[in-house]
Amino acid sequence: MSRGVWMRLLLLLATAGITVPASAPDPMFGMISSPGYPVSYPNETESEWSLKVPQGYRVQLQFSYFEIEPSQRCIYDSLEVFTEGTSLGVFCGTVNGVLGNYPGDQLLISQNNSMNLKFKSDFSNEEEYVGFLAHYKAIDIDECSQTDGEDSICDQVCHNSLGSFFCSCRRGYKLQADGKSCEAQCEEFFDQVSGHLSSPEYPSAYPTKLSCNYSIRVESGFAISLEFVPPFDIEDHYEVHCPYDQLTVQYRNTQVGPLCGKVNPEPIDTQSNAVDIIFNTDGSGDNRGWKLFYSTDRIRCPDLMSVEHGTIAPWQDHYWYLDHVTYTCDVGYKIMQGEQELKSFAMLCQGDGSWDKGLIPTCQLTDCGVPEILPNGRFQTLTSSSVRNGYLSEIKYSCNERYQIETQGSGQYTCSMSREWMNNVVGVTIPYCAPVCGKPDHPLNRGTARIFGGSLAPPGSVPWQAFLTDRSRGERAGGVLLGDRWVLTAAHVFQPKGKARPSQEEMRRLRVYLGGTSVRRLVSGEGVPVELVHLHEGYDGLSEQYAHDLALVRLGRRVTLTEEVVPACLPPTAASALYAPALLGYVSGWGVTQDNRLADKLHYVGLPVAEQGECARAMERAQQAGRGGGSGGQRLSVTRGMFCAGTGLGLRDSCQGDSGGGFVVHQPESDSWFVTGIVSWGLGCGKEDTYGVYTRVSEYRDWIDNIMTTA
Numbered sequence: 001m002s003r004g005v006w007m008r009l010l011l012l013l014a015t016a017g018i019t020v021p022a023s024a025p026d027p028m029f030g031m032i033s034s035p036g037y038p039v040s041y042p043n044e045t046e047s048e049w050s051l052k053v054p055q056g057y058r059v060q061l062q063f064s065y066f067e068i069e070p071s072q073r074c075i076y077d078s079l080e081v082f083t084e085g086t087s088l089g090v091f092c093g094t095v096n097g098v099l100g101n102y103p104g105d106q107l108l109i110s111q112n113n114s115m116n117l118k119f120k121s122d123f124s125n126e127e128e129y130v131g132f133l134a135h136y137k138a139i140d141i142d143e144c145s146q147t148d149g150e151d152s153i154c155d156q157v158c159h160n161s162l163g164s165f166f167c168s169c170r171r172g173y174k175l176q177a178d179g180k181s182c183e184a185q186c187e188e189f190f191d192q193v194s195g196h197l198s199s200p201e202y203p204s205a206y207p208t209k210l211s212c213n214y215s216i217r218v219e220s221g222f223a224i225s226l227e228f229v230p231p232f233d234i235e236d237h238y239e240v241h242c243p244y245d246q247l248t249v250q251y252r253n254t255q256v257g258p259l260c261g262k263v264n265p266e267p268i269d270t271q272s273n274a275v276d277i278i279f280n281t282d283g284s285g286d287n288r289g290w291k292l293f294y295s296t297d298r299i300r301c302p303d304l305m306s307v308e309h310g311t312i313a314p315w316q317d318h319y320w321y322l323d324h325v326t327y328t329c330d331v332g333y334k335i336m337q338g339e340q341e342l343k344s345f346a347m348l349c350q351g352d353g354s355w356d357k358g359l360i361p362t363c364q365l366t367d368c369g370v371p372e373i374l375p376n377g378r379f380q381t382l383t384s385s386s387v388r389n390g391y392l393s394e395i396k397y398s399c400n401e402r403y404q405i406e407t408q409g410s411g412q413y414t415c416s417m418s419r420e421w422m423n424n425v426v427g428v429t430i431p432y433c434a435p436v437c438g439k440p441d442h443p444l445n446r447g448t449a450r451i452f453g454g455s456l457a458p459p460g461s462v463p464w465q466a467f468l469t470d471r472s473r474g475e476r477a478g479g480v481l482l483g484d485r486w487v488l489t490a491a492h493v494f495q496p497k498g499k500a501r502p503s504q505e506e507m508r509r510l511r512v513y514l515g516g517t518s519v520r521r522l523v524s525g526e527g528v529p530v531e532l533v534h535l536h537e538g539y540d541g542l543s544e545q546y547a548h549d550l551a552l553v554r555l556g557r558r559v560t561l562t563e564e565v566v567p568a569c570l571p572p573t574a575a576s577a578l579y580a581p582a583l584l585g586y587v588s589g590w591g592v593t594q595d596n597r598l599a600d601k602l603h604y605v606g607l608p609v610a611e612q613g614e615c616a617r618a619m620e621r622a623q624q625a626g627r628g629g630g631s632g633g634q635r636l637s638v639t640r641g642m643f644c645a646g647t648g649l650g651l652r653d654s655c656q657g658d659s660g661g662g663f664v665v666h667q668p669e670s671d672s673w674f675v676t677g678i679v680s681w682g683l684g685c686g687k688e689d690t691y692g693v694y695t696r697v698s699e700y701r702d703w704i705d706n707i708m709t710t711a
């Protein structure tokens with residue numbers, strides 16, 4: 001290999017560090033050497049190098065070999081090292097040489113990431129000098145130790161790093177966009193359940209020109225409390241309140257402050273889950289600031305007032321978020337919200353510290369309403385409460401005159417919890433006012449034992465007497481009022497002998513008149529319609545016999561009892577005393593009188609009950625003698641369901657038109673009148689040695705009861 005080629009190769013190597021393509025990153029290390037190295041450098045030569053390492057580093061250069069012609073101040077041959085236009089030194093000389101400026105192991109360090117070197121040699125080199133070999137590498141710059149004019153590189157804290165550095169700020173400050181300046185940072189947000197807040201730098205003096213907003217936000221349903229921790233120190237003025245620096249606490253629609261001075265403020269219970277703490281400072285001052293501790297608790301709802309006549313459960317002095325209360329009223333009281341009655345009432349303490357129901361209910365006394373009207377009766381208030389017909393009020397039902405309570409129980413009712421009028425025996429059923437039977441205001445003169453013929457009945461003396469007529473046909477019959485809805489009469493009134501059984505419609509043609517003694521007067525009134533007629537099933541119209549001659553008429557409405565309308569009593573089934581022979585009874589009617597005319601005024605006659613055997617024999621004898629009887633020649637017989645009354649002496653009797661009317665007797669024990677018989681048949685009227693025959697009512701008591709109770 002020729003020498004010239006070898007040298008060129010060395011040169012290439014030596015300049016490798018500076019001839020890298022611009023796009024490649026700067027190397028972290030490299031090597032340079034003098035021209036011709038390791039052979040002596042040429043005369044009259046000049047070389048320059050520009051070493052570059054990555055940004056943020058410095059170039060550190062060290063010679064591993066150095067031999068340049070020594071001279072005073074290195075004026076002949078030299079290597080000069082520059083950094084940023086200033087010289088780090090001019091070097092020449094040899095190891096152990098005394099002349100020149102031999103660099104030795106010295107580390108040459110650039111100011112930033114580049115270093116320039118300049119080598120020159122003069123024309124005369126009598127000795128041959130090899131030159132130099134140097135290595136360089138990138139070393140980190142500690143930017144933090146540098147200063148940028150007067151100020152340090154970072155406003156507050158500088159952190160050096162390999163090839164770089166960064167700035168940071170103390171707590172309460174924020175690094176600005178320039179990467180070095182710090183500004184007080186007090187737009188802070190707190191969402192923990194508790195924590196500490198303070199002015200920047202606390203307890204050292206807070207910065208000037210602050211405009212801070214510390215926002216505390218906790219979950220809905222929780223309330224924030226603030227407690228200041230001493231020392232508290234905000235610039236104040238002795239005359240004007242907080243003119244310079246101010247601390248205010250804002251929540252809901254409330255603002256506390258501005259606060260300043262040196263007195264630690266009182267704790268603040270905000271009852272809010274959102275609090276802003278605003279701190280503004282002016283351009284001067286040297287005060288320590290403030291610090292506070294915040295904590296949270298469930299938010300509180302407004303305290304409740306106790307309810308009169310009611311209970312709130314659970315009962316507490318205070319209620320918090322999610323607490324639930326139920327209102328109940330005492331027995332006899334109802335929950336009212338305004339005008340509206342509620343079945344129940346409960347409410348919940350909400351997250352915003354309000355109850356979920358706006359209107360608190362009250363307990364009002366319940367009432368049973370106006371007691372039911374008692375037909376033929378009335379009620380009287382025994383005890384009244386503050387509310388009309390209110391809980392525990394007492395009333396007593398009683399019946400009008402001529403009526404009596406038939407149902408059990410005293411008639412006394414109390415307004416119950418269930419808001420019903422309640423009797424301790426019959427419950428809610430109101431009493432029934434039953435007509436009192438058999439007690440006329442003006443009874444017939446019972447003392448007179450013997451009355452011949454008929455007499456006019458004074459008004460109100462036979463008040464059960466009914467008049468039955470079909471006005472168009474002029475038929476008339478009698479009847480006896482039972483209770484206030486029934487009239488007992490004879491079956492043959494509706495189905496005369498020889499006629500087929502009539503329909504209900506036909507039977508309803510009859511009207512019933514009550515409450516008077518004059519037919520003319522009676523029929524001028526409206527009368528009572530017939531609703532239904534029950535003919536005794538055993539009565540046979542086609543037979544000539546009068547067995548079971550009994551009918552019950554249900555009236556179209558109840559009649560009102562008066563002085564002239566009073567029902568008769570029914571005899572009990574076993575009532576032999578009421579049929580005792582010679583017992584005086586009375587029969588009444590508008591039938592044919594002695595002068596053979598139909599009466600307008602009610603007549604009555606007193607007749608003794610006849611001995612049954614004697615009557616049967618007398619009737620038999622009379623028929624044999626041809627004095628009346630069945631038209632078909634059949635003898636009419638007195639049977640079990642009949643009894644006879646009369647003197648057997650004639651004159652006094654019942655007659656046509658009296659049919660269906662009652663035979664009544666007075667029972668002294670009960671002072672009541674009983675209808676023991678219904679006018680049925682006879683052989684002529686008032687004939688000697690005959691009797692009037694009556695349907696024996698006591699025999700039919702079951703039949704009557706059965707119809708009257710099931711209808």
Ligand SMILES: *[C@@H]1O[C@H](CO)[C@@H](O)[C@H](O)[C@H]1NC(C)=O
Nearest residue numbers: 055056083084111112113114
């Ligand atoms: C090197 O640093 C100086 C200041 O120390 C600066 O003026 C110069 O521009 C820098 N040079 C390079 C290439 O970064």
Ligand SMILES: *[C@@H]1O[C@H](CO)[C@@H](O)[C@H](O)[C@H]1NC(C)=O
Nearest residue numbers: 040041042043123124125126
């Ligand atoms: C440099 O010059 C000197 C004297 O003129 C001479 O002796 C020497 O050989 C030269 N060196 C080279 C390398 O040319």
Ligand SMILES: *[C@@H]1O[C@H](CO)[C@@H](O)[C@H](O)[C@H]1NC(C)=O
Nearest residue numbers: 212213214215250276277278
């Ligand atoms: C403080 O910050 C809160 C939350 O960002 C905001 O709602 C409130 O308006 C701010 N107050 C002031 C005075 O800037």
